[in-house]
Amino acid sequence: MLANEQVVDGRGWRSGAVVERRKLTQWFLKITEFADELLDALKTMDGWPEKVRIMQENWIGKSQGLKFRFDFTEKNEVTGEKGELDIFTTRPDTLFGASFVALSPDHPISLALAEKDKGVEEFISKCRQMGTSEAVLEAAEKIGFDTGLKVHHPFAKGKELRVFIANFVLMDYGTGAIFGCPAHDQRDLDFARKYDLHVQPVVIPEGENPKEFCVDMEAYTGPGRLFNSDFLNGMEVEDAKAEVIKRFEAAGKGEGTTLYRLRDWGVSRQRYWGCPIPIIHCEKCGTVPVPEKDLPVTLPEDVSFSDPGNPIANHPTWKDTTCPACGGKAERETDTFDTFFESSWYQFRYCDPKNAQIGFARDKVNYWAPVDQYIGGVEHAVMHLLYARFFTRALKKCGYLDFDEPFTALFTQGMVTHETFKDTDGKWLYPADVKKEGDNFVHAATGKPVTVGRIEKMSKSKKNTVDPVEILETYGADAARLFILSDSPPARDLEWTESGIEGAWKYVNRLWRLATLADYEGTETGNAEDMRRKIHVTIHELTQDLDKFHFNKAVARLRELSNALDAFAQQKGDGKVLREGVETLVRLMAPMMPHLAEELWQNLGHKEMLVDTAWPKADPALLENDSVTIAIQVNGKLRATVQLPRDVAKEEAEAAALGEPAVQKAMEGKTPRKVIVVPNRIINVVV
């Protein structure tokens, strides 16, 4: 068993063995039943990043259209008793522009033709070869095979369409058959130009002349009005779609249909590491669920991993059991669940982790969940996060909990990346085993040359990981935390580097010195008011930064405050204000440097733990300065800045601006044509 991405050129990526496809009986969860719900709810999930919502929307891939039947011009053993061909289209309005019909190479009619015709068989196998993996570019080439079959156009009397088998038609989407309207679909146009088929435009953009409008190598897919289309002429695209659907439904030859790209979720795995699917197969009773009292079904522990195949199925006795319904001889299901199955509900187990009877108690989960803030990587944007959403809705439907969405807010953090290294044998090396010599890297132990690979997400398989233990032992946990938080915003990818860890360490020491050596008896009042303002502005802004996960900015504010406090202490500023500042600093640093913060807190004479105290609150009266610095521009260029009282009258501000020598100089004696005054911000003099 291999995952799709482990198949390279039709062979296993590691063993090189030829891969074959086999039909397996597997278990699926009917996520498609929830497709609409899952899609609609995305619109209201404000706490989720737009990006993830778009990815899920694309993944669900809802498309509305028409499913209808063409009549073959003749009925035979290939076209079937009714002589009909099912088609799905999202553009029923373009039906009068149809110039051919195309079947998937895997369509039953294609396969039936192949039985009788060597040429068809060869064409189909050619399509399949291309389909697997070969270059993406080659896949772009559209090829077809004329079957000789024809269908009647449903509305245009006497018009017949040739039926092709074409490589670009997928069997597992829609009905595996399409009609081609080259003028309004790029793929159909490419195909028509190659096989010299008629290109008839039927939708014309507003303002174009119907006599002159033509389509050359680029299909027109935009809005417009119908023409060359009998009863649809003059209609807008959307109205024409509705009209065609209406006519097919009235005639009993088709119906409006909604399709989804989303497939049902295959949860069967033929692997050992997973929860056994609790089903028993009985010859008489069929598939019987394992009774609740016998749950959970546990894995056998004496299995062999050396034989090929599923280790559980290979176990000599594990699967033997009796049927819970009739008591006769029966066999256990040997498939195990996909691990995404369990990660879909683990968050609810946290609400009731010790419950030995059931997965979780309803009232506990209703109390704690949904999760207020979920943090994870974008790599889970569709699979895990969509499965978990589906699972929650299914659990609600079954009466296990009372809400729809598992995660109210989602934050996707970036990946931590690092260079990769390989030795001369092509084996991956840990960065710790590599050292730099001049411009080159060598193996630290052997001195052999090392090749440097690309920068990739840290992973165990590529060994480009860094063990934090060394950093923790050298600098301590607080410095390590500060360092990690201080540089990159967490939403962004981060290339790991240790340059800067020294800086964090120095800062930890500086904080210690500031708090423990400060003179809290200082008496100079000087700029105490400014100092207090700075303290409270910092509380306000740092709190906002933390709320928004802007940890790097929060660290910057911490540093700004400690810089200001250092200066204030040096000037022997008011001891009370200094104490207020240092205590605030200590409380604000606690989320980032909890150990240092507690130690300093105690040092400042407090008995209770800092962690048990409330988060500091900013005094609103101190958030705004009485005077503001206003920039003055002349013709949009900065010429001067002035200090003015907050909310000063416009006229006064204007006068102050025009009084600045630098402004006068830049005006070159001209009279201002216009003066724009943005209160408390900027003044722009236009001359």
Next chain:
RNA sequence: GCCCCUGUGGUGGAAUUGGUAGACGCGCCUGACUCAAAAUCAGGUAUCUUCGGAUGUGUCGGUUCGAGUCCGACCGGGGGCACCA
């Protein structure tokens, strides 16, 4: 091919969402202390400059009194989907 994100000093990154570009760091330079180094402290650090200024947020245009921010085209980087009818 389609969809989304992104581009700011030597470097990581700030910029109140249209209003003083480069906060806060790292690195580097100069100085103090030292026999010396480390640590620490002080100062400097976008570019060019005739020292008046001029230029500058991937490139080219546009809107505006004013654009890193908005609009259009293009270039580079990353991610998702990939012939979905």
